[in-house]
Amino acid sequence: MALALTALILPAHPGAAISLAAGQILAAMNFFFLEKLVKLFTEAAISKSPAEASLLRARLLLFAGIKVSVVYGGAFALTRWNALELWPLVGGLSLPLVALFFKAIMLAVSSGPENLLRRAPSTAGSSGNLAKPAAFILLAGALLFAAPSANASKPLIALPHATADSATTHSGASDSAAIATGAAHTADGGGTHGEGAKGGEAHGGGGVAHLPNWITILNDFFPKNGVIHWMHENEYLVFAWLAGVVFLGITWFGMRKPTMVPGPIQNAIEWMVESMEDVCGGMLGKHLPKYFPYIITVFFYVLTMNLIGIIPGFKSSTSTLDVTLALALITFLYVQFTGLRNLGPLGYIDHLAGSPRDVVGFIMLPVMIPVHILGELAKPVSLSCRLFGNIFGEDTLIVVFVGATALCLKASLVALAVPPMLGISALFMLLQALTSIVQALIFALLATVYLYMMLPHEEHAHGNQEHAHGSSH
Amino acid sequence: MDFAATLGLGLPIGIGLAAIGSGIGIGFLGQGAMGAMGRQPDVLPKLQVAMIIGFGFAEALTIYAFVTMFFLQGKIQ
Numbered sequence: 001m002a003l004a005l006t007a008l009i010l011p012a013h014p015g016a017a018i019s020l021a022a023g024q025i026l027a028a029m030n031f032f033f034l035e036k037l038v039k040l041f042t043e044a045a046i047s048k049s050p051a052e053a054s055l056l057r058a059r060l061l062l063f064a065g066i067k068v069s070v071v072y073g074g075a076f077a078l079t080r081w082n083a084l085e086l087w088p089l090v091g092g093l094s095l096p097l098v099a100l101f102f103k104a105i106m107l108a109v110s111s112g113p114e115n116l117l118r119r120a121p122s123t124a125g126s127s128g129n130l131a132k133p134a135a136f137i138l139l140a141g142a143l144l145f146a147a148p149s150a151n152a153s154k155p156l157i158a159l160p161h162a163t164a165d166s167a168t169t170h171s172g173a174s175d176s177a178a179i180a181t182g183a184a185h186t187a188d189g190g191g192t193h194g195e196g197a198k199g200g201e202a203h204g205g206g207g208v209a210h211l212p213n214w215i216t217i218l219n220d221f222f223p224k225n226g227v228i229h230w231m232h233e234n235e236y237l238v239f240a241w242l243a244g245v246v247f248l249g250i251t252w253f254g255m256r257k258p259t260m261v262p263g264p265i266q267n268a269i270e271w272m273v274e275s276m277e278d279v280c281g282g283m284l285g286k287h288l289p290k291y292f293p294y295i296i297t298v299f300f301y302v303l304t305m306n307l308i309g310i311i312p313g314f315k316s317s318t319s320t321l322d323v324t325l326a327l328a329l330i331t332f333l334y335v336q337f338t339g340l341r342n343l344g345p346l347g348y349i350d351h352l353a354g355s356p357r358d359v360v361g362f363i364m365l366p367v368m369i370p371v372h373i374l375g376e377l378a379k380p381v382s383l384s385c386r387l388f389g390n391i392f393g394e395d396t397l398i399v400v401f402v403g404a405t406a407l408c409l410k411a412s413l414v415a416l417a418v419p420p421m422l423g424i425s426a427l428f429m430l431l432q433a434l435t436s437i438v439q440a441l442i443f444a445l446l447a448t449v450y451l452y453m454m455l456p457h458e459e460h461a462h463g464n465q466e467h468a469h470g471s472s473h
Numbered sequence: 474m475d476f477a478a479t480l481g482l483g484l485p486i487g488i489g490l491a492a493i494g495s496g497i498g499i500g501f502l503g504q505g506a507m508g509a510m511g512r513q514p515d516v517l518p519k520l521q522v523a524m525i526i527g528f529g530f531a532e533a534l535t536i537y538a539f540v541t542m543f544f545l546q547g548k549i550q
Binding site for chain 1: 518519522525526528529532533536537539540543
């Protein structure tokens with residue numbers, strides 16, 4: 001994240017980028033020495049022999065001296081050196097803290113400490129199942145590829161007028177505004193809007209402002225390049241692919257050599273997979289192994305796409321209805337297919353009719369069938385609109401406050417801009433992390449619930465249904 | 474009072490009304506879940522999952538209003 005940010009602003013503002021990198025290196029060194037100190041201190045406190053303790057204490061003093069001289073001396077030298085700018089330095093210093101905060105939030109979301117301590121190496125195989133995620137992502141990519149060309153929902157959101165926010169951020173990107181907001185300029189606003197309209201469609205910008213990402217910045221630098229123009233027009237698709245690649249890469253990297261005592265990445269992946277397995281296992285029961293790969297794939301894919309939007313310069317693919325609708329349609333088709341296969345054609349129609357078993361049920365048949373069909377059709381709509389609305393709304397909230405910060409900075413109201421405005425947008429970014437996780441969880445859990453409703457239940461399990469289910473195994 | 478003015482007045486009010494409903498729903502859900510968790514801490518993970526799903530359903534109603542607002546916002550000229 002930090003490297004991406006530095007690389008992002010390097011071509012336009014080299015001084016700011018170097019300051020940011022310096023701040024990050026300083027913070028990293030601070031953490032490194034702090035960790036050494038704490039380790040030595042605890043070791044000295046619990047060590048048995050006095051000689052060893054004194055040796056450890058000497059090393060402790062040595063490390064403390066190095067830390068003070070390097071970190072604080074470095075900080076002093078950096079503030080004296082005029083080539084560095086103040087705000088990027090502060091930003092670089094605080095980035096690891098923000099990352100730590102995110103980690104703490106993620107921990108708090110999980111259900112208590114005992115889940116963290118518990119390890120089950122036997123499930124290492126279940127998350128190493130890479131073939132199904134890959135196939136699913138390819139399928140999603142193919143569907144998404146069809147969606148932007150049809151261009152069904154974009155004209156609804158692309159509005160003709162540009163807001164004051166986007167226009168001002170575009171023109172007046174001072175250095176500190178660029179770094180403090182992690183964004184150079186809202187390029188989708190006034191400036192490039194004419195080009196987009198000339199190209200046949202008013203893409204993206206306008207009434208709903210977007211933060212720029214590296215594709216829009218590339219498009220600003222190379223407006224004539226065909227590949228970049230295509231990427232700019234289909235940026236959701238590009239970021240969806242990127243999320244898939246990131247997710248596959250992390251999974252491959254963590255599960256490359258699964259061991260009995262897992263390393264950090266393997267442990268994290270196993271913990272997440274196991275928590276989802278627990279939750280879904282409570283609902284699906286013995287059907288879990290069959291449907292779990294799909295559920296966990298949807299969960300991780302949506303989670304990656306949501307969380308990638310927090311990184312400055314990237315965009316959540318799920319903040320467009322194209323992507324969420326494609327995901328919801330895949331889920332819907334999978335659920336219907338599961339219902340047809342498990343219940344059989346007659347059982348499926350019986351399920352759609354509300355399983356009438358008495359006279360009243362058969363009398364109500366003409367009413368129940370349309371109601372149930374409508375209920376089935378409402379599932380993808382509600383799934384896609386929920387995910388899209390949450391992520392998009394959160395993004396818009398952050399854009400509005402970042403735009404307000406940039407406005408204040410442009411009017412040289414730094415005292416007003418940075419503490420309250422930036423604090424508010426940072427708070428909303430924490431909220432965005434929470435929303436991303438919760439929405440991915442809800443998407444996966446609702447897919448589980450829909451699958452569960454399509455499975456033959458134990459309460460009114462009939463002979464033929466049980467038989468059909470048994471033969472399908 | 475023309476179409477645009479009606480829309481400009483109605484959209485924020487609509488979102489506010491939807492948010493009131495969702496807020497009441499989430500409040501009841503949270504109250505029930507917290508009470509149940511306090512009485513039976515053993516079933517805490519199950520309750521949390523059910524609570525989050527319920528939050529999702531209740532929250533979705535406001536989100537629908539929100540999405541509708543974004544779709545209709547362009548008609549305010």
